[in-house]
Amino acid sequence: MILTLHLIALALYGVATVLALAQFVGLRSVPRALLIALPCAGAAVHVVGVSQLSLVGFAAGLSMLALCLVLLSLVSERLLRGSAVSFFAGPLATGLLGLAILTGLAPGAEPSAGRNAWFILHVALSVLGVALLALAFIAAALYLLQFRELKSKHFGQVFQLFPPLERLEQLNRFALIAGFPTLTLGVLLALGYAARFAGGLHVGKAQIVWGLFTWVVLGWAVWVRVVRRWAGRRAAFASIAGFAAVLLVYVALKLAQPGAERFL
Amino acid sequence: MSVGIQVLGVNHRTAPLEIRERFAHGPHEVPGALARVLAAGAAGGVLLSTCNRTEFYLVADDEPAVEAAWSLLGERLGGTARAAAREYGYVARDREAVRHLYRVSAGLDSMILGESQIQGQVRDAWEVSRAQAGPVLHRLFQTALHVGARVRTETALGMGTASAASAAVAVAGKIFGDLAGRTALILGAGDVAELAATCLTNEGVQVTLVANRTQERARAIAERLGGAARALTLEEAWPHFATTDIALCSTAAPHAVVTWERVGDVIAARRGRPLCILDLAVPRDVEPAVAQLENVFLYDVDDLQTVAAQATARRRDEVPAAEQIVEEETDLFWAWYGGLGVVPVIKEFRGRMEHLRAAELERAMRQLGHLSPEDRARVEQFSQALLNKFLHQPTVALKAAAEQGRGYGLLEALRRLFGLEAPE
Structure with a gap:
């Protein structure tokens, strides 16, 4: 049942992504209502699928991340009135969900110290935080592409289909500033959960060091945005650096300590 | 009687502006004009009058009402030119008239292909003429608005911007998103600057400063644009490049007036906030080097015309799909119009006749009581036959007329002659 629900969601996300990208490569544009309805239906099925998963493990984490991305992408679609965010979020969410299915989705084991509010909040906030940072990255990438289009006076598909610079800037700013404390709170809840219910923190030194490094890079990206009031291209590059740090450190740690039983 | 749908009038293809503007009718003139055409025998009328077209849509037989409409238009030319109205115009009948209105509503017949303003104008014309339109034109205009909406939803005919002035608005919109509340500085006080400024103010942009070589002319433009625009000399304008969102340049200077030297340091103080400079002057007002400043987006007339031309080309690609929708909807309307209540009317007509036959037969039979049952049956068969x-x-003629879309007039005649119920 879990697999079937995820496969249905994957198919709906896939079709929505193909339709969104089709107009970008110059094919006939699809009604906006359909571009919203398909991922909405996919997300509805996906929610049911995720609710049957334990919140532990690599595949479950990827599935939840994909779901958060789709939901954030739909919210952005509503706010920006353009499907440009889905050009990036669609393939990313579809890829993450596909990877989750390939890795093996199953009800899985319960967390060692049991599932309680601390644990659920930790997972929810961490996944939401990473999804928001991914959204900030996407908005920054769209900003840079639109900026280049406007500066070079190309007026092509990017000019036509991407949202205005200022809206992308606002989306990037919101997602970064909301994503950083959300992720931080998620990590702090993990520490609290481990200390109170699991008898201490069971993570390696590398995870602590690189985790802190990622946190500092993200903190710097938020600091230059909020305190130094960076805007425009510099702010977009800072966001991209922050998300790249999250991604690279995660991949490096996963390569150093492979296994699908834990998300990190 | 052959009542049909007719359209007659002039548009941007058949008459120059100086003629079209004489044919134009204000909303207050429409009821009077239609009353005259209706008095000449039309069963319904709608007058569509925009800057690009003046068209009478009529449900009328061929001659008197159409003549009255031409005569009305001819009066606008006055004097000896009255008879010339027809020379500038066109007439389309029945299915062609329906297709014509659908194409108009879809923006396929507009001067700027796919422009959306026409749909509001069609709606307004229908609203103003509603009391005189009659059921057929009521339905025709209702469906015309539906066709316009379908074309805009199902094709990209209305996408992009197809004029340089609207391209300026589109480019600024791609930088700032919502333009409402943005501020603009205008350099130069020519007609081009004023036209583009009007386009921007229509989007909610506030023109705060108008700078010109002579302050009097700047003040005149500032007053015409309303709001709180302040008049300046050019030299006073440079510091304001630090705060304005949009700079619209259209001076008559023979060389660039907005130079790196004058505005480079000022723009650097914007701390990365974007500045959109629209240079509409020929020769250009803005030194190209200014575009190298971070977050300065500089567009000249060629750039804006490129945006407009690309949009027009994209719209042309959508024409076949839009025409397909027009054809589909014309077929639907024509099927409705052709069979307009024909089946219930025929049924009622035959029922009425059958009732008469039965009543008369019964009366006759009372007087022919001596007939044998076989003879009575023969008489009944005879009356039926x-x-x-x-x-x-x-019945055959009505059905045939309906198939050809000419059933409306015959049905009207039948209803009047035999006192049948009017359709809903």
Whole structure:
């Protein structure tokens, strides 16, 4: 049942992504209502699928991340009135969900110290935080592409289909500033959960060091945005650096300590 | 009687502006004009009058009402030119008239292909003429708005911007998103600057400063643009490049007036906030090097015309799909119009005749009581056969007229002659 629900969601996300990208490569544009309805239906099925998963493990984490991305992408679609965010979020969410299915989705084991509010909040906030940072990255990438289009006076598909610079800037700013404390709170809840219910923190030194490094890079990206009031291209590059740090450190740690039983 | 749908009038293809503007009718003039055409025999009328077209849509037989409409237009030319109205105009009948209105509503017949303003104008014309339109035109205009909406939803005919002034708005919109509340500085006080500024103010942009070589002219433009625009000399304008969102340049200077030297340091103080400079002057007002400043987006007339031309080309690609929708909807309307209540009317007509036959037969039978049952049956068969013979030709003619879309007039005649119920 879990697999079937995820496969249905994957198919709906896939079709929505193909339709969104089709107009970008110059094919006939699809009604906006359909571009919203398909991922909405996919997300509805996906929610049911995720609710049957334990919140532990690599595949479950990827599935939840994909779901958060789709939901954030739909919210952005509503706010920006353009499907440009889905050009990036669609393939990313579809890829993450596909990877989750390939890795093996199953009800899985319960967390060692049991599932309680601390644990659920930790997972929810961490996944939401990473999804928001991914959204900030996407908005920054769209900003840079639109900026280049406007500066070079190309007026092509990017000019036509991407949202205005200022809206992308606002989306990037919101997602970064909301994503950083959300992720931080998620990590702090993990520490609290481990200390109170699991008898201490069971993570390696590398995870602590690189985790802190990622946190500092993200903190710097938020600091230059909020305190130094960076805007425009510099702010977009800072966001991209922050998300790249999250991604690279995660991949490096996963390569150093492979296994699908834990998300990190 | 052959009542049909007709359109007659002039548009941007058939008449120059100086003629079109004489044919134009204000909303207050429409009821009077239509009353005259209706008095000449039209069963319904709508007058669509925009800057690009003046068209009468009529449900009328061929001559008197159409003549009255031409005469009305001719009066606008006055004097000896009255008869010339037809030379600038066109007439389309029946299916062609329906297709014509659908194409108009879809923006396929507009000067700027796919422009959306026409749909509001069609709606306004229908609203103003509603009391005189009659059921057929009521339905025709209702469906015309539906066709316009379908074309805009299902094709990209209305996407992009197809004029340089609207391209300026589109480019600024791609930088700032919502333009409402943004501020603009205008350099130069020519007609081009004023036109583009009007386009921007229509989007909610506030023109705060108008700078010109002579302050009097700047003040005149500032007053015409309303709001709180302040007049300046050019030299006073440079510091304001630090705060304005949009700079619209259209001076008559023979060389660049907005130079790196004058505005470079000022723009650097914007701390990365974007500045959109629209240079509409020929020769250009803005030194190209200014575009190298971070977050300065500089567009000249060629750039804006490129945006407009690309949009027009994209719209042309959508024409076949839009025409397909027009054809589909024309077929639907024509099927409705052709069979307008024909089946219930025929049924009622035959029922009425059958009732008469039965009543008369019964009366006759009372006087022919001596007839044997076989003879009575023969008389009844005779009356039935006679009625069928009488009704055959009108029924066939009605159905044929309906198939050709000319059933409306015959049905009206039938209803009046036999006192049948009017359709809903």
